[in-house]
Amino acid sequence: MLIKVFWGLRALIYKFLFLKSLQFPAYMGSPVFFAGLSNVAVGRKFRIYPGWRIEVLDGGEVSIDDDVSIGQGFHLISIQNKLVIGKGTVISSDVLVTNSDHDYKMIDIPIYQQPMINKITQVGECCFIGSWAKILAGSVLGKQCIVGANSVVKGTFPDYCVISGAPAKIIKIYDAEIKMWRKP
Secondary structure, eight states: OHHHHHHHHHHHHHHHHTOSEEOSSEEEOOEEEEEOGGGEEEOSSEEEOSSEEEEEETTOEEEEOSSOEEOTTOEEEEESSEEEEOTTOEEOTTOEEESEEEOOOOTTSOGGGSOEEEOOEEEOTTOEEOTTOEEOTTOEEOTTOEEOTTOEEOSEEOSSEEEEETTEEEEEEEETTTTEEEOO
């Protein structure tokens, strides 16, 4: 219980010193690194466990809605574009979510020196992201998507689906007509 007091105090300090906005209650474990938190807006009942790293650069924006819980070792990168995490989402430990990627077309130039490709990335409401998953630039997850552990997600996925793999593919989808999960 005492640890939550410290995490709540950290959230209060970050609200006034670093973040664009933060609503309470909120708990924040200790970060590894952060940059650009002034472009991060966070809703109510936000929880983030220790070891997080958030980098918001070159006009990037991050919006995290209400009731989002994020596990330890979380890494978020937002460069020159928007990144949204919907309300009620649970993100397990050691997950990467980004809206940025390096171009690699010029084979005579190292990849890290090539231009960045920045696309809006959205995680829908009430999603569950398994441990070690990677949500790559331009990905859009619909409402209540479930992402399997160790998955690499790139693309657009509809509401109420289970995706898994590297690259991630739909392995189940909810059929509203029969009110059951089915294989695609």
